[in-house]
Amino acid sequence: MTNNPTIGVTAAKGFRAAGVTAGIKASGTPDLALVVNDGPSLAAAGVFTSNRVKAAPVLWSEQVLKGGRLSAVVLNSGGANACTGPLGFQDTHATAEKVAEELKVNAGEVAVASTGLIGLRLPMDLLLPGVGQAARALSEDGGEAAAIAIKTTDSVHKTAQVTSPAGWTVGGMAKGAGMLAPGLATMLVVLTTDADVDSAGLDGALRAATRTTFDRVDSDGCMSTNDTVLLLASGAAGAAPDAAEFAEAVRTVCADLARQLIGDAEGASKDIRIDITGAATEDEAVDVARVVARNNLLKCAIHGEDPNWGRVLAAIGTTSAAFDPDRLDVAINGIWVCKDGSVGEDRDLVDMSGRDVVITADLNAGQASATVWTNDLTADYVHENSAYST
Amino acid sequence: MTNNPTIGVTAAKGFRAAGVTAGIKASGTPDLALVVNDGPSLAAAGVFTSNRVKAAPVLWSEQVLKGGRLSAVVLNSGGANACTGPLGFQDTHATAEKVAEELKVNAGEVAVASTGLIGLRLPMDLLLPGVGQAARALSEDGGEAAAIAIKTTDSVHKTAQVTSPAGWTVGGMAKGAGMLAPGLATMLVVLTTDADVDSAGLDGALRAATRTTFDRVDSDGCMSTNDTVLLLASGAAGAAPDAAEFAEAVRTVCADLARQLIGDAEGASKDIRIDITGAATEDEAVDVARVVARNNLLKCAIHGEDPNWGRVLAAIGTTSAAFDPDRLDVAINGIWVCKDGSVGEDRDLVDMSGRDVVITADLNAGQASATVWTNDLTADYVHENSAYST
CATH class of the missing domain: 3.60.70.12 (L-amino peptidase D-ALA esterase/amidase)
Incomplete structure (x- = not known):
């Protein structure tokens, strides 16, 4: 080795x-x-x-x-x-x-x-x-x-x-x-x-x-x-x-x-790429991507292969980045499940069976973009970190 | 009923x-x-x-x-x-x-x-x-x-x-x-x-x-x-x-x-009270309490009844509140496991077997205080929220 x-x-x-x-x-x-x-x-x-x-x-x-x-x-x-x-x-x-x-x-x-x-x-x-x-x-x-x-x-x-x-x-x-x-x-x-x-x-x-x-x-x-x-x-x-x-x-x-x-993140079963596009500035794109990446409910949904795009919008809504809630578009693995802040393409079209998941959110507020990588939240993560020091 | x-x-x-x-x-x-x-x-x-x-x-x-x-x-x-x-x-x-x-x-x-x-x-x-x-x-x-x-x-x-x-x-x-x-x-x-x-x-x-x-x-x-x-x-x-x-x-x-x-929070097995004392302002006390309350690693540790106070300090360290890292004191269920930013009382004295857990952090930077309530992070939370919309 x-x-x-x-x-x-x-x-x-x-x-x-x-x-x-x-x-x-x-x-x-x-x-x-x-x-x-x-x-x-x-x-x-x-x-x-x-x-x-x-x-x-x-x-x-x-x-x-x-x-x-x-x-x-x-x-x-x-x-x-x-x-x-x-x-x-x-x-x-x-x-x-x-x-x-x-x-x-x-x-x-x-x-x-x-x-x-x-x-x-x-x-x-x-x-x-x-x-x-x-x-x-x-x-x-x-x-x-x-x-x-x-x-x-x-x-x-x-x-x-x-x-x-x-x-x-x-x-x-x-x-x-x-x-x-x-x-x-x-x-x-x-x-x-x-x-x-x-x-x-x-x-x-x-x-x-x-x-x-x-x-x-x-x-x-x-x-x-x-x-x-x-x-x-x-x-x-x-x-x-x-x-x-x-x-x-x-x-x-x-x-x-x-x-x-x-x-190789602890307990993870999915590697998730968060692509934020159409942001007013790169800093805002990073901020939005990070808030989405840290949303436990979304991370659980992805673990369950559930294209629950509402959790992406609920997370974006907590940021101060420039965007109009009625102009947000969200894709999961290429399917635009949310258009103009509302229901878009059929969520049943989303295939989340692989390890890699890509979430794209277009803020439609500018030309800047950023990518943040994260993982899903799993019972294995809980298990590993509830026993770490013992 | x-x-x-x-x-x-x-x-x-x-x-x-x-x-x-x-x-x-x-x-x-x-x-x-x-x-x-x-x-x-x-x-x-x-x-x-x-x-x-x-x-x-x-x-x-x-x-x-x-x-x-x-x-x-x-x-x-x-x-x-x-x-x-x-x-x-x-x-x-x-x-x-x-x-x-x-x-x-x-x-x-x-x-x-x-x-x-x-x-x-x-x-x-x-x-x-x-x-x-x-x-x-x-x-x-x-x-x-x-x-x-x-x-x-x-x-x-x-x-x-x-x-x-x-x-x-x-x-x-x-x-x-x-x-x-x-x-x-x-x-x-x-x-x-x-x-x-x-x-x-x-x-x-x-x-x-x-x-x-x-x-x-x-x-x-x-x-x-x-x-x-x-x-x-x-x-x-x-x-x-x-x-x-x-x-x-x-x-x-x-x-x-x-x-x-x-x-009654989803999947929770512990109700956690975060008491921040000795803060310079109430806003800073709330900010610190919230950052601690949101730390997944700490929430997992509490689920595992592990008095892992290092995770409390690592969380506090990400805030901009007034404090000196060498003057932080942390108690878990009344045992001051961290004194002056370092090892305090014996962590084996901490009893976390009950549902209620109290984490107290004294910033030693002022007179303000605040309390935030949270829960532990459990496999049941992951399970419930990975299948919510399906």
Whole structure:
């Protein structure tokens, strides 16, 4: 299952990675990942949760990124290290120091990311030896092992990569299956590239990409305390890419990973794309799409393969976007079941038997549009999340 | 089950009511209610959904209420008459005209309320004869039959009443079990009183009462297109009440009905009270309480009797209310499991085995507070709402 040298964070030249079992998770599955940038460049950028309750590793990594350089990223599953107070922050600091010691780098250039249950201290007596173990396991084909080690409730590990004809590559890995909502990317993601791009260039490409990919995934409306998306550049391909091509490559990898996150959301049986068209502004299109995506009644209806378009209108009606209720059109899987705010085509024509469901709402109020991805609401979601910490 | 003369909308003198089976519901259960004010006063007030997609009966009744007088209210279950276009509005108009003809009153003083599936026309060939049937069945002990006829997914009918030592009474009935969220009272409610209060006085008392009762019920975050709360005064008790005492009586009846709505919410196994204290302003307290109440992950955790306080903090962190993340305190059923934004008392001390769960969050940012009621999220909710329209 591992050792594919072209996968994920080791797809780009200049990176090594590892994923090991430190014993943080009671399940005994891999729980600690390490990604190292061997340069020559150490340029990096990151975006983090906009939740005001931020986990210790987020507070740490935000500070580290101010320097625009990363030598390494250490990630653990099995514990979020959120709401753990000053001692939790010391644990994150100690983790970065241990990485620095093992790799002979500066702790101020080591990002830390954690995921798991909120409100519990990490078992540092297991985690720190795990860092040493990971450092010894680092390899240029460790991308898949790293992706596996950051899984929590994920059923599959998630990697993506694209290579430019110009010879540089962007690759990445992601974890996330619950507490998936925007406000920056609600998951842990590490992207790497061997293109030679400075930290400002990375930052611009990363923010542009996340704005229309991870930020438009809204599985359950619940924003994490730990969301982290990092982009590291080694420059090992020796190529300074065309800025637009590079930005598009980053966006492609982000979109691929975001789609994988929705496809693996907790308990979901349907992947739902909400397309809002005819909006006055893109912001309003996103707002409407998100409100529709978060409507529990609609999510239940889709689970039941019920083309209950009234719930789409009831959701849209709660927004402040520009629209006339008598000019709303709604399609489900291509059938315009609602025209001019009232009954349209026969709802019995709608086929919702597949996993993919597309809801299109035309506000008829302008030219802007946006897409948000979500999932249905299922008894399995309830089951999985009513027993998560026990 | 019926004919209790002291119950609901006929508890106050000067009112007659009926509940009949018009055949609108396929189930063959009662589906049409009529409430008549025999005066001498016809003063009335109403509040309606703030959803911009408003059902035809809401658009009609809002206009009717501008006159400040109501002779009668006709209510149907079995169809919301929402998103039905101009023809749906004509159906509402025809219903009011039929009531006016039967009762020899002015159609411009007849409110209409509907509840059920969105996007379907009402079967007027059944509904209009049902109005005649209801008019013939009107009686001074019809309050319970009316309350029964407005049920949709409600498992029980809901009535409440209080009588002042001064001799006047406020009574009422409510329906609602799903699509329960604020923005005004997300349900159908008819309140009656025999106190002699003009429409301005009724309006003030009603708005003050709904603001802290129905508006603070948020079962599933989904706002209806049909929410209607009406208050009719007959003046038949011949007493002009003390304004403060009257307002408190209206508030008491609203609070009683709101609590019954939460207790009967679709699929719920827990009734959850969210108390936010130490807020800078009441608006911020309400905002925080509502965000916590709508957090699906927290609602699942409570269903599983898991005192997962991290999900409370993660929800609070998404608001813009004044607070310092390191000064948040959270109690679940009286156990302060989170102190200063970190681990507090032992979570194993929390007993969540009962139906009632109280979550208290102290923002430590001021003196304001607010309470919002919600429910847990269960597999039964998913089941009920994935098959609603089929």
